Amino acid sequence: MSPLFSRQDPSSRGLGMTSQRARDRLVDRLVAEGIRDRRVLDVMRQLPRHLFIDEALASRAYEDTALPIGQGQTISQPWVVARMTEALIEAKLPRRVLEIGTGSGYQCAVLAALVEQVHTVERIDELLRNARRRFRKLGLSNIRSRHDDGRLGWPDEAPFDAIIVTAAGAALEPALLAQLATDGCLVAPVGPSGRQGLLRVRHGDGGFVSENLGAVSFVPLLGGVG
Known part of the structure; x- marks a missing residue:
């Protein structure tokens, strides 16, 4: 694979606990924990996660754990991403992928390295502005972003080949299912805190077919904008 983030400045390369060696160790842990797709692993090996969190937490960037990013939100655990x-x-x-919940922008950046176009929606303006700066710094030009209520999706750009939701709702949002193309795939955490499951929904000619991929823990999917 050719370098994915060719416009990185020196801070993207990292030192010590944020170095390439730290990224390699993270990927080794992901493999040990069952991640098998080499495309995903290659992207996560190259992507500087420390740029997506506060500098004070940078030394923990390549731990396999969720970390706070402000506004009551977190950057997801690398294994979950x-x-x-x-x-x-x-x-x-x-x-074409729709992401609901831009957050730090890390999940979006992983997707942008793999697919032609990512549309991402974030309800918290400050988080979205920070994420946009990171996308520019990494030279990710195939991302379109929007400040809006993520539960509404992005109907003007629908249908999408895939939809990923990075916060947990009590149920799947009908508006998002309506924006999923036939033969498309949606992945989302669903359920109350402590009882969330990661669902994968496929849209076939006969309707929607859902499967539970296992227990997860996410912040709640909220409405409105801030």
């Missing part, structure tokens, strides 16, 4: 991405692209590599 890898598993959701792997589940989304397992059957086929989608061309």
